[in-house]
Amino acid sequence: MQEVIKIEQLTKSYGRLLAVDNLSLSVKSGTVFGLLGANGAGKSTTIECILGTKKADGGQISVLGMNPHTNRKSLFEKVGVQFQETNYQEQITVGELCEVTACLYRNAVNPSDLLTRFGIADKQKSPVKDLSGGQRQRLFIVLALIPNPEVVFLDELTTGLDARARREVWQILSDLKEKGLTIFLTSHFMDEVEALCDQICILKQGKMVFYGTVSEAIKNSSCDRFEDAYLWYTDEEGKNSENF
Numbered sequence: 001m002q003e004v005i006k007i008e009q010l011t012k013s014y015g016r017l018l019a020v021d022n023l024s025l026s027v028k029s030g031t032v033f034g035l036l037g038a039n040g041a042g043k044s045t046t047i048e049c050i051l052g053t054k055k056a057d058g059g060q061i062s063v064l065g066m067n068p069h070t071n072r073k074s075l076f077e078k079v080g081v082q083f084q085e086t087n088y089q090e091q092i093t094v095g096e097l098c099e100v101t102a103c104l105y106r107n108a109v110n111p112s113d114l115l116t117r118f119g120i121a122d123k124q125k126s127p128v129k130d131l132s133g134g135q136r137q138r139l140f141i142v143l144a145l146i147p148n149p150e151v152v153f154l155d156e157l158t159t160g161l162d163a164r165a166r167r168e169v170w171q172i173l174s175d176l177k178e179k180g181l182t183i184f185l186t187s188h189f190m191d192e193v194e195a196l197c198d199q200i201c202i203l204k205q206g207k208m209v210f211y212g213t214v215s216e217a218i219k220n221s222s223c224d225r226f227e228d229a230y231l232w233y234t235d236e237e238g239k240n241s242e243n244f
């Protein structure tokens, strides 16, 4: 299976704060990879370094065989990104924002189909600012998928979505994975991670404390449930991370 993302010894500091510490991981084509960790663990910083929007202090990053800094234009066409907040004109509607986004890409898919799949087709004429939190979150996933990307980055995937919408998003992503999409996500919901992720990496203060599958995470901990195992790996005393 082809390697879509490869990170070797990534390091990034902000002043004296080491936000990502010597992180290495790889993501295979057509799989879902979950980057987990408490608030401030270094997930967004890692994603921004992978995307080339932040410059790493050290290490190697390759996405679809390309360097995110030097091949930015080629990667732009093949990578989708879900933003938590986007700058857009005050009065822009959902339909207009989707159209503007689609214009940026050569292989863009029809936004109407995506809006229908994500249950917000009836909002096409609504200003984006009038959407509810969950509707906005779904719109941002739609925007990430408009380029028809080979790999998509979804940061805090379903934060703000109701229970049914979460299940629907999981199903859509599973279908897209079956069609070959590679998905790199962050999430604070362990049921979501269990439902979607083939491989996970747990970060604690910028350092990897677990890398493998969900079942391996449970097996290598002293817990029976994944959420308990996750908390065990990320505990504050540091007593469980000595093996990594």
Ligand SMILES: Nc1ncnc2c1ncn2[C@@H]1O[C@H](COP(=O)(O)OP(=O)(O)OP(=O)(O)O)[C@@H](O)[C@H]1O
Pocket: 014, 017, 019, 037, 038, 039, 040, 041, 042, 043, 044, 045, 046
């Ligand atoms: N631009 C910045 N300048 C200084 N410190 C920063 C900056 N961006 C992030 N940090 C710090 O780096 C650390 C990692 O932050 P990061 O946003 O990567 O964490 P995260 O795992 O994505 O957190 P969350 O789950 O809250 O989104 C945190 O301690 C944060 O305060």
